[in-house]
Amino acid sequence: MEERAALFRAVALGVAAAVAVAAAGLLLRGEGTGLLAVLQGLLVLLATFWLAFGASLALLGLLPEAPPPPEADFLGRAVVLVPICNEDPRAVFARISAMDAELHLAGIGQQVDIAILSDTRREDIAAQEAACFRHLLTELGVIGRIFYRRRADNRGRKAGNVEDFIRRSGAAYEAAVILDADSLMSGHTIARMLRRLAGDPGLGLLQTVPVILGAQSRFGRMMAFSGSFHGPVFARGLACLQGRTGPFWGHNAAIRVRAFAESCGLPELAGAPPFGGHVLSHDYVEAALLARAGWTVRLDPDLGGSFEEGPETILSYAKRDRRWCQGNLQHARILLAPGMRAWSRFVFLQGIFAYLAPVLWLAFVLLSLVAPAPVEGSLLLAGLVLGLLFAPKLLVALCAGERAELFGGRLHLFASVVAEVGQSSLVAPVLLMFQARSVVQVLLGRDGGWPPTARGDGALSWSEGWRAAWWITLWGLALLFAAAWLAPALLPWLLPLAGPMILAPNLIAWTSRPAQSRLFATPDELLVPTVSRRTSTVELRWSDHLPPEPTRQIGRA
Amino acid sequence: MLDDVTLFEALLRESVEGLPPDAPLAMPRQVLERRIRWRRRWLRLMVRFAR
Numbered sequence: 001m002e003e004r005a006a007l008f009r010a011v012a013l014g015v016a017a018a019v020a021v022a023a024a025g026l027l028l029r030g031e032g033t034g035l036l037a038v039l040q041g042l043l044v045l046l047a048t049f050w051l052a053f054g055a056s057l058a059l060l061g062l063l064p065e066a067p068p069p070p071e072a073d074f075l076g077r078a079v080v081l082v083p084i085c086n087e088d089p090r091a092v093f094a095r096i097s098a099m100d101a102e103l104h105l106a107g108i109g110q111q112v113d114i115a116i117l118s119d120t121r122r123e124d125i126a127a128q129e130a131a132c133f134r135h136l137l138t139e140l141g142v143i144g145r146i147f148y149r150r151r152a153d154n155r156g157r158k159a160g161n162v163e164d165f166i167r168r169s170g171a172a173y174e175a176a177v178i179l180d181a182d183s184l185m186s187g188h189t190i191a192r193m194l195r196r197l198a199g200d201p202g203l204g205l206l207q208t209v210p211v212i213l214g215a216q217s218r219f220g221r222m223m224a225f226s227g228s229f230h231g232p233v234f235a236r237g238l239a240c241l242q243g244r245t246g247p248f249w250g251h252n253a254a255i256r257v258r259a260f261a262e263s264c265g266l267p268e269l270a271g272a273p274p275f276g277g278h279v280l281s282h283d284y285v286e287a288a289l290l291a292r293a294g295w296t297v298r299l300d301p302d303l304g305g306s307f308e309e310g311p312e313t314i315l316s317y318a319k320r321d322r323r324w325c326q327g328n329l330q331h332a333r334i335l336l337a338p339g340m341r342a343w344s345r346f347v348f349l350q351g352i353f354a355y356l357a358p359v360l361w362l363a364f365v366l367l368s369l370v371a372p373a374p375v376e377g378s379l380l381l382a383g384l385v386l387g388l389l390f391a392p393k394l395l396v397a398l399c400a401g402e403r404a405e406l407f408g409g410r411l412h413l414f415a416s417v418v419a420e421v422g423q424s425s426l427v428a429p430v431l432l433m434f435q436a437r438s439v440v441q442v443l444l445g446r447d448g449g450w451p452p453t454a455r456g457d458g459a460l461s462w463s464e465g466w467r468a469a470w471w472i473t474l475w476g477l478a479l480l481f482a483a484a485w486l487a488p489a490l491l492p493w494l495l496p497l498a499g500p501m502i503l504a505p506n507l508i509a510w511t512s513r514p515a516q517s518r519l520f521a522t523p524d525e526l527l528v529p530t531v532s533r534r535t536s537t538v539e540l541r542w543s544d545h546l547p548p549e550p551t552r553q554i555g556r557a
Numbered sequence: 558m559l560d561d562v563t564l565f566e567a568l569l570r571e572s573v574e575g576l577p578p579d580a581p582l583a584m585p586r587q588v589l590e591r592r593i594r595w596r597r598r599w600l601r602l603m604v605r606f607a608r
Contacts, residue, residue, distance in 0.1 A: 079577075115577050133575060147577040163584055170582030257582065265584040279589075289587055337589045 005243030009343070012056040012241060019052035019388070020045045026380040027373050036371040040364060044381065047360040050353045051388045057237030058230070058392030062399050065236065068302060074194035076174030078112045078254075083161045084129070085119040085154065087181040090539060090546055092116070093132035095184050098534035100140060102187025108194065112177075115147040115169070117161045119154035126150060128546070135546060158250070159266055159282035170257045180251035184213065186305030186531045193254040193303065204259035204295025205287065208306035209235040210252040213524055213532055217459070219511035220312040222423050225416055225520035227310070229407060233396045235301040245291040245343040246299040250283035252306045256295070260286070263293035269333055273447035274326045281327025284351060285334060288344035305529065313460055313512040314427060315468050318434035322448045325355045325438035358432040359439050365479070365497065372487040382493055390421055406523035419519050423511070429500040430507055433472045460512040465505030476501030 024041040080099065084092055096114055103109045116133065120126045133148040140146070151164060162178060170176075175197050177190055185208075193206050209232055212224035238247065264286045269276045279285050287297045311317040328351040334340075335348050368378070397417040400407075407413040441448065466473075476498040483490045483498075500507060524532070 113577075137575065146575070148575050149577060165577060166582055167584050169577040169580050170584070172578040172580035261582045261584045263587065265586045267586045267589055270590065285589070334589050336591055338591055 002243045005241055008060060008240040009243075012053060012060065015056050016049050016053035019384070020049035023048040023381055023384055026384065027377045029374055029377045034371070036367060037373070040367050040371070040373060043360045043364040043367070046353070047357050047364065048385070048388070050350070050357050051385065053350070054234075055388045055392045057234045057241075058396055059237065060240040061233035061235070061237030062395065063236075063240065065302065066239075069196055069298070069300065070199035071192065071195035072199040074108070074111070074175070074191075074198040076111070076198075077172060078108075078175040078177065078194055079169075079173045080112060080114045080177045080179060080190070081117060081162055081165060082114065082179050082181065082183075083117045083119065083158050084181040085157075085161075086122055086125055087120075089125060089128040089132040090542055092181055093129075093136050094538040094542060095535050096146070097136055097140065097538045098531050099185060099187065099190075100142075100146065101534055102185075102531050103190060104187070106187035106191040108187070108191050112190065112194075113145050113147065113173075115149070115165060117165055118148065118150040119157065119161050120150060121154065132542075132546060135542065156266070156278055159279065159286075163265065166257060166261050170261050173257050175254055176257050176260070177254045178251055180308060182309040183210065183251050184307040184529075184531055184535065185252060186529060189303055189305030190254075193300075196300065197254055197256055200296065202294075202296050203256065203298060204263070204290040204293075205246075205248055205253055205255050205297045207246060207248055207253040207297070207299045208303045209299070209301050210249075210306045210308040211522070211524060212310035213307040213529075215310055215312065216514050217312040217512050218423070218515045219314055219317070219427070220310055221515045221520040222420055222427075222511075223310050223317075224522055224525075226420055226424070228522040228524065229400075229403075229413075229417070230393055230396055232301055235299060239299045239301050241343075242297075242299055243343065244296040244298075245341050245347070246287065246297040247347070248283040248287035248290075248297060252308065259290060259293070259295045263289045263295065269330070274442045274445060275330055275333055277447075279327075279334075280330055281324060281351070284328075284331065284347060288334075288337075288340050288347070291341050291344055292339050305531070307524070307529065307532065314430060314434075314508045315460065315464075315512075318431065318438075318468075321431075321435060322438045322441075325435065326442050326448050328352055328355055329439065329442045355435055355439050358435040361432065362436050365494070368490060369479075369482050369486045372490060375489055378490070378493065393417065393421060406526070408518070408521045408526060412518075412521065416520050425496065426500045426503075426507060427511065429476075429497050430469065430472060430504045433469075433475060433501060433504070437471075458512075459514065460509050462505055462509045465508035469504035469508055472501050472504040476504070 024045040027044050028037055028041050080103075082092065082096060093116075096116065100109070100114060103112050116129070118126065118129055120129060129148070129150070133146075137143070137146060151161065154161065156163060166176075175194055177185070177193065179185065189208065193208070196206055197203055211228045211231065212220070215221045215224035266279050266282055266285065268278055271277070290297050311320055331348040331351055335345055372378075373381075394417070397414065400410075400413060404410045404413045407416065438448070479494055479498045479501070480491070483494045
């Protein structure tokens with residue numbers, strides 16, 4: 001496994017490095033002597049490397065699938081952990097009821113407990129959680145298999161919540177399936193995960209690829225389609241590189257409790273946030289710690305039946321991204337942690353550059369205004385960057401084969417892919433600006449904390465978009481004016497970047513509205529998974545017995 | 558299926574109130590940051606040089 005991964009890693013890194021050097025070379029083309037030109041070349045080198053590395057994942061993901069890993073009967077006890085914090089209790093407990101029914105159907109109902117771990121701070125929501133819990137127990141008629149506890153102190157947030165459970169109750173279980181408040185998993189998938197843990201005694205953590213369910217808005221549906229269609233291919237590419245150091249995305253994953261307990265006790269980092277304090281993006285660190293202790297961490301992209309909800313608007317996406325940005329940049333403190341595997345360090349670096357790259361591109365654009373690169377070189381570079389962005393997506397579409405039928409047929413799929421490329425190109429500059437702002441805020445020492453994440457948020461008005469993104473509009477206008485004044489030849493090339501920036505409030509409002517067309521259909525929308533249908537049925541049944549959800553100011557664990 | 562009263566009588570009898578089992582497991586804190594010992598060594602070296 002390690003040798004195969006090492007070979008793929010060498011290929012992916014080699015290709016990315018070669019493309020990055022070629023990009024810098026194209027830009028400079030014999031004129032790279034001045035300081036600004038060298039700086040431009042360096043920025044392009046770094047930014048293109050990560051772009052090409054991402055593209056190489058898609059290519060690797062198109063290789064034939066590896067044989068499924070070994071499975072064995074799981075004979076121990078397991079627990080499904082559902083950390084929640086100020087969520088809609090009725091939706092959370094309806095999902096739990098549906099998953100419990102699925103566990104029984106999969107034949108593991110008596111082996112698997114469910115524990116709802118509440119970090120809810122609002123008393124009205126906590127009271128509803130307790131009411132929903134009683135209702136659930138009464139309806140299912142179970143004692144001692146489904147648990148609910150609420151922490152008085154939500155120290156360490158989600159990681160602390162799970163850690164608290166393991167410290168108090170971990171010895172009762174061999175395995176745990178960690179979910180998010182919005183996660184949904186089929187019983188069959190949970191059973192297979194437990195069998196795979198039993199089949200490989202060295203496996204410490206098994207991650208699935210969750211896909212987005214129930215998206216309604218134009219933005220949400222685009223993200224759901226992209227995750228459902230392109231996501232598995234990129235995940236397979238990632239799995240080619242993982243060896244024994246795969247990823248952990250914090251939820252929809254199974255852990256071997258003993259391995260997690262002995263390796264993943266997270267310390268607080270010295271100093272104050274944003275770089276000190278609690279480890280925000282704890283999942284990456286926990287994966288690295290498990291690998292450091294000799295356990296295998298594995299992503300199995302072949303496991304379906306794993307779902308989550310996604311952000312419905314650009315603003316809710318940007319809000320979540322702010323937290324992820326701070327978490328990933330905080331990993332700079334852990335890059336040199338003792339004993340970590342080299343690939344874990346690389347993954348930290350990749351996570352850091354996922355947020356630094358937009359800043360590098362922006363810096364490159366600004367430098368290009370002051371010292372425009374030769375037109376021919378710029379043209380070639382633009383072509384290369386567009387190719388790296390879109391060619392993998394189009395290639396995945398061309399190689400869809402029988403998968404196309406799951407997305408409504410070839411024609412429908414092709415229309416969705418083209419629409420996704422178009423819509424994501426419009427949205428990308430706006431997201432780039434939000435990411436760049438997040439990086440600057442973190443580098444200036446501003447702690448974003450753990451802001452509440454809106455779920456199922458409604459359509460946004462233009463004025464809401466303007467309040468959140470007026471500064472992006474100003475940046476877009478400034479870029480255009482600067483280009484017209486300093487480098488008019490660059491104007492046509494800046495329009496795809498500056499145009500969406502100027503229209504940011506409109507884009508935020510337009511993409512937040514409910515989608516009317518059937519574009520972006522996903523397999524799970526065309527054939528709704530049983531566990532999702534069960535959840536809807538339970539929610540509907542409970543709507544008569546339980547009070548409506550509290551006023552939404554929803555957060556996540 | 559148990560009715561409300563039976564269920565909560567049972568819960569009260571066992572006084573678990575739906576709490577997870579009491580089965581503690583140690584979770585030692587991991588080391589993530591290198592201790593910078595070289596600073597002290599370097600300082601000692603500088604003092605020796607100064608002397």
